[in-house]
Amino acid sequence: MNMLVQPAPFPEEMDRGYLGRIMRVNGYRTPKDAVEAMAAHFGEEGRSRRDLTTHELLSRMAGMTTEHFAQRHTTLPLRRGITSYVPSLIHGSKERKSLLHNSASLRKGQPAFFCKECVKADVHFHGASYWRRDLQTPGQIWCPKHETPLYFITSDDPFLASPAMSIDEAAQIPQEWVKPAIKNAYVARFIELAASLYDRPSPLDVALIAPLLRDTGSAQGFKVNASSKQGALISDHMKAVFPPQWLSTVFHEVVEKSQGEYLHQVDGTLYLRKSASSVIAYLLVLSVLFESADTAINALAGVYGGGVVPAPHRKPIKRSVPAIDELVEGYAIAKGVHAEVARLLDLPVYVVRKSLLELGLPSLPEWTPASEVGPVAALRAFYLGKRSYASCLEISGLSPGRFDALMRQCGPALALALDRMSPKTKDRPRARRVKGRLPSNQEQGAVLATPQLREMLLQN
Incomplete structure (x- = not known):
């Protein structure tokens, strides 16, 4: 059996990028050699990739189910987010190997x-x-955190090299775009709707x-x-309300079409019960038909729940992420x-999850005190x-790789949260409240960068 180092995937790390990191850590130069080594690592030599897919092998390397890995580390939940092809199939399910x-x-x-500022922060953190x-x-042509245009590279397989290795050859999205x-507002709606699809375990059914x-x-x-012969074309309206350069990056056919020209891939979404086009067309349509992403999401939920569909023109509700102490308390x-x-x-799951992970608060399995x-x-x-560290690893019942992956998600706020979850005893002092004292992501990085954390834990 060929033994490999199994690095834990970083939060929301792309699967192909994770494969590239596995290759670098274990010294493989080609994806084919690395994937074959992974199969040997798990005692699965000789099986074809159609029988044992690369996705399954990466899921095993990450210590996750194929469904969990698909929902956290691939764009499949977005690309397949609205479909008429086996819509009941859970993302990442092994029921359809093809x-x-x-x-x-x-x-x-x-x-x-990638964002250059995020690259610097990731290296530090x-x-x-x-x-x-x-x-x-x-x-998403700009970094939502730094509000700067993204850099990009185009090659045969760009995700295999890290972003830091790609900086010199990268081009930047023009600022005027x-x-x-x-x-x-329409673009903001589109981005938020796209993000919401990542939280769905299975697609929305076009029918x-x-x-x-x-x-x-x-x-x-x-x-x-x-x-x-009555009414306007929704594709014409899209062309009028979305910025042309941005719209061209997601659906250039809308920009190129003439006024009044019927565009089947977009205009057909309003009546066809089979997928008229890609999920992008449906997200564009939803962004036009509803005045906020929340209203669209609630309307779609009403369809699935059999409830009353909310009025499409109600005033959008602006929601803000609570303060750190409130997040920790929740x-x-x-x-x-x-x-x-x-x-x-009362906030979208994807908003809360992002905020909690940034605080170093991973989602925990079911447990009792x-x-x-x-x-x-x-x-x-x-x-x-x-x-x-050694005794805690034994208590966890996890493999070293999976326990390390869990520990890498943890930050200083977790100690406070665990203390609040635990029954208080007289001989255990209360943990000091840390409202307003939690370090920034970069400060956390100085403590939690993977090699340093491992060394510190082993010394304990």
Whole structure:
């Protein structure tokens, strides 16, 4: 059996980038050699990639199920987010090996995007730079954190090299493309809707949402039939409200078409019960039909839940992420379950998850205060009981690779949250409140960069 180093994937790290990091860590020069070595590592030599897909092997290297890995480290939940092809199939499911083999990863030759400031921060925080999934979202041509145009490279397989290795050969999105897009409400809606698809375990069914699109479009005066002589084309309206350079990056056919020219891939979304086009066309349509991303998401949820579809023109509600102490308190009440924190705060899961992960608060599995073994018991032993790394690894019941992956997600705020989750005793002093004292991401990086963390834990 060929033994490999199994690096844990970074938060939201692209699967192909993770493969490239596995190659560099283990000294392989080609993806083919690395994938064959992974198969040998798991005692699966001789099986074809159609039988044992690269996605399955990467999931095993990450210590995740194929579904979890697909939802956290691929763009599959977005690319397959609205479809008429087996819409009940969970993203990453092994039930359709052909789909995993052909579509789990981005095709070769796709441009790869990164932010130079994020690269610097990742090297400082994680000890290495990596390809962030949210920056590969179509239409996300600027860094949402630094509000600067993204850099990109185009090559046969750009994700195999790290962003830091690609800086010299990268080009930058023009500033004049970004300025109009970053202030455009329709673009903001599109980006938020795209992000919401990453949180869905399975796609939206075109057959179920088509009536919603048809009725909403008809109410706003758009043509909902190719032969209709009444109404306006929604593709014409898109061309008018989206910045042309930005729109060209996601659906150039809309920009190139003439006024009044019917565009099947876009205009057909309002009535066809089979996929008229890619998910991008549906996101563009939803961005036009609804006045906020929340309204669109709630309307789609109403279709699936059988409830009443909210009025499409209600005033959007502006929601802000709570203060750090409130997030920590919600995390403690929810016992570390991100979805439950989102429910308590009445915020989208993807918004809450991003904020919690930035604070070093990973989503925890089910546990009870009486648990003496398991991942949470190990975290409590390390952060509250000051036990050694070796003893906590044994308590966790996880492999060293999976336990390291969990520890890399943890930050200083986790100790406070675990303390608040635990029953108080007289002989254990209260943890000091740290509101307003939590370090920034860069400050955390000085402590939590992977090699330093490992060395520190082993010394304990």
